[in-house]
Amino acid sequence: MRKVGYALVHNKLVFISKKEIIWFNKFHQTITNKFRESIQGYAFISIWIFGFLTLTLYPLLSSLYYSVNKVTITGGEGIQFESVGFDNYVQIFTTDLDFVQYLQEFIGDIVIQLPIILIVSMLIAILLNQKIKLRGFFRSIYFLPVIIVSGPVINELLQQEAGSIPLIQELAVIETIENTLPGFLADPISNLFSQIIIILWFSGVQIVLFLAGLQKIDNEIYEAAQIDGASPWESFWKITLPSLRNIILVSAVYTVVMLATFSTNSIIKHIQTLMFDTSRGYGYSSALAWVYFLIVALLLGIVVLLIAYQKKPKTKKARRSI
Template sequence: MASIRIRMTNKRRKALVGTAFISPWIIGFFIFALRPMIYSLYLSFQKVKVTPLGIKTNYVGWDNYKYAFVSDTTFVEKVLHYLREMALNVPIIVTFSLIIALLINQKIKMRGIFRTIFFLPVIITSGPVINELLSQGVTNIPNIESYSMFEMVKQSLTPAVANPIMYLFKQIIMVLWFSGVQILIFLAGLQKVDHSLYEAARIDGASPWEAFWKLTLPMLMPLVLVNFIYTIVYISTFALNEIIVMIKDNMFNTTTGFGYATAIAWIYFVLIAIVLAIWSLLLRTRKS
C-alpha cells in the first residue's frame, strides 16, 4: 500500500509540474483568445457589415456554411488541394527531420554549426521574408521542369497522383525549410537514449539498421507524434497558406464579408482538428 501511495504521489507531482509549465498558455488563452473565438463563431452565422457607426449583423443561420460548400467552388478546390499537399509534405518533413537529427547527433566536427544551419531558416521564415523569397524564386530549384524525371512522372502516373509529386519536387526547398524545430525535438530525444542499450544490442549481433528499427524508432515514437502535430499546425497556420490568404481576402470583401470569412475559418479549424485526430490515432496505434 505504501508503494502505491508513493507512486500516486509522484504521478500527481508530475501532473502538477506539467500543469505549471502550460499554465501561462492556459491563462493567456482564457484571457485573450477564448472570447474572440466565441465571437467569431457567433459572426459565422451572421451577415456582417462594417459601417462608420460600428459592426451591424443580420442572422442568416447556416447560409455562410452552405455557400462555402455549394456556391464557392474556389474554397472547396483549395481545401482539397491543401489536403493533398499536406498528405505529401508532412511525412516528408518529419522523415527529413529524423534523418538530419540522426546525422548531426553523431560525433562529428562542427556539430554545433550544422545544428545552427538547419535551425536558421526557422528564425528568418517570417511572412514578409518568405513572401520576398518566393517572389524571387529562391525556394525553387532552377529549371527543374526540364529534367527527364518530370516527363517520366507525367507519363507513368495519372494526373491526380503526378501533379502533387511534381509540386513537391518544385517546392522541395520550401518543404525542407520547415524542418528546423522538428530536428531539435528529435535531437533532444536522441540525446536522452541510454547508450548502454546500443552496446547490448551490438553485443547480441544487431546491425545499426536493426538497432534503429528495434531501439531508436520505438523510443522516438512519442516525438514522432509531437512532430506530426507540430508540422500540421505550423503549415496550416502559415501566413502564406492559400486558405489563410482566402480567409483574409474575404474579411473585407463587400459581397461576403466577415461573416463568411469566419464561417470558412471555422470549417478550416474543424477540418484541421479532424486531420490531427486521425494522425494521432494512427501513430498511437502504430506505437502500441
Template structure:
C-alpha cells in the first residue's frame, strides 16, 4: 500500500518533473556549457563548440565594460528601490483594504500593470516609448510658471517619473500584502481599540507582524521583476550579444550566468536583511 501511494504521488508530480527537466534543468545545463565555449553555427555542420574555458567571463569582467557598468547601476538601483517599493506597497495595500467608496476602481487602477505586463501590448508600449513617462508640454509649462528655476522644474519632473515607475513596480507586491491584510482577524483590531491602542501602535503591533513574513516573498519577486523588465539595459546587452559576430551565443550565455549570479547575491543580501530584522523584532 505504501508503494502504491508513492507511485500515485509520483504520477501526480510527473508533469512537473518533466517540465522542470525540459524547460529548466536542460536549458540551464546548456547555458552553462555554452558559456565555456565559442559557439558557431554552420549551414552544413550545424552548431559547433570550441572550448575556451573562462575566456568569456574574463572578457566580460576585465575587457568589455558595458555589462559591468550596467550591473553596478542595477545593483545599486535595486538596493534603493526594494525598500521603497515595499513601504509604498504596504501603504497602498492598507488604503485599498479600507471600506470606502470607489475601492474597486482604485484596486483596478493599481492592478492594471499586472493585466498588461506581458503580451503584445507590453511589447508595443516598450517599442513606442510607452514605458517612459513623457509629460505634456502644457504640464511642463505649468510647473515652470510655478517654479521659474529650470533645474528645480526638471527635478520635479524627474521625481514624478520615478514615482510613476515605483507605482508600476508595486502592482504585484500590493496584491500580496492586500491578501495578507484581508486574512487578519478583525476582532484583533477591535480588541486593541477597546484597550485604547492608537492607530500607530496597532500598525506596529498587529498589522506589520502579520504581513512581515511575506516581505521575503516580495523581495524575491521585486528583484526578479526588475532584472527581467523590458527596459532593463542588461537584457538588451545579452540579446544583442547573441547576434554580434565578435561575441555570439557563448558570450551571451556567460553574460546570463553572471547576471543570474548577481540576482542571487541581491536576493541573499535583501533576504538576510529582512530576516535579521524579523529576528530582532521577535527577540525584543
C-alpha cells in the first residue's frame, strides 16, 4: 500500500495511506457536523432549561424542603426554618378535616365530570367534523371561551349562580337529585348540573384534540365499512372509537390536570389560605401541596391504565395438516 502522507502521533511521524486520509476526513466532518448540530440544539433549548431550573425545579425542591420544616418569616431575621420531620404530613390526615373533605369532593368531581367532559367533547367534535355550513365559525365559537374566559370570570359566574341552565332550575332537577340519591353521589352530580355551562367551557381544548383525531381517519375506511353493510353505530364502535384511543388518553390527562389546577378548585384555595396562616404557614401548605400532587399523580396513573391498557386477544396457532 503506497504511503501518501504522514501524521504526528505521540511526537512521532507516522505515514498514512490515501484511504486512511479519506476516512479521517469523513470522520472529522461527521464529528464536526454532529457537534455543530448539538450546539445549535442546546442553544435553542437553553432558554427552556434555564426557565425550568429557576422557575420549576428550584421551587419544587424548595417546597419539598419547606414541607419538613416549620417556616416562620420575621421582619428582622427573615425566613427561619425549624425541622419538624413528617409532622406536617401527619397533621394533614389527622387534624385537617377540611382538606380531607375537599379531597373527597375533588375525587367525586373527577369521577363524574371526567367521562362527561370527554363524551360531550367527542360528540361536539363529531358534529363539527360533518360537512355543514359555517363549520369554521362554529369551531371558533366552541374554542373562544378557552382564550377569553379566565378564573375570576368563572368565579363571578359561580357566585351569581349563573353556571347552570335556567331550565334545570325550573324543573328542580338539583333538588330532586339531592332528595333521592345518597350524599356521596348527590353532591358531585348536583355540582355537575349547577355548573353545566362551566363544563362546556372546559371542553374547548378537548374538542380541538378530537377534531384533529377525527380528521386523520381515512374516509375510505368508512366507505369500505358501509359497503360491507356496517351501520353508523357499528362504524363508530369499530372504527372511530379505536382510532381515537390515544386522543382520549391525552384529553383525559389534560382534563384531570385542568380540574386539579383551576382557580375554582377548593383544595387550591385551601392551600393558598393556609399559606398565610401564622400558626401553619409555608411549611404546612407545602406539605399539603405535595400530598395533593401525589394524589393527582395517582389519579393520572389510574386514568392512563384504564384507557391505555388493552388486553391483546390470544391467537390460536394454526395446526399443520398432515
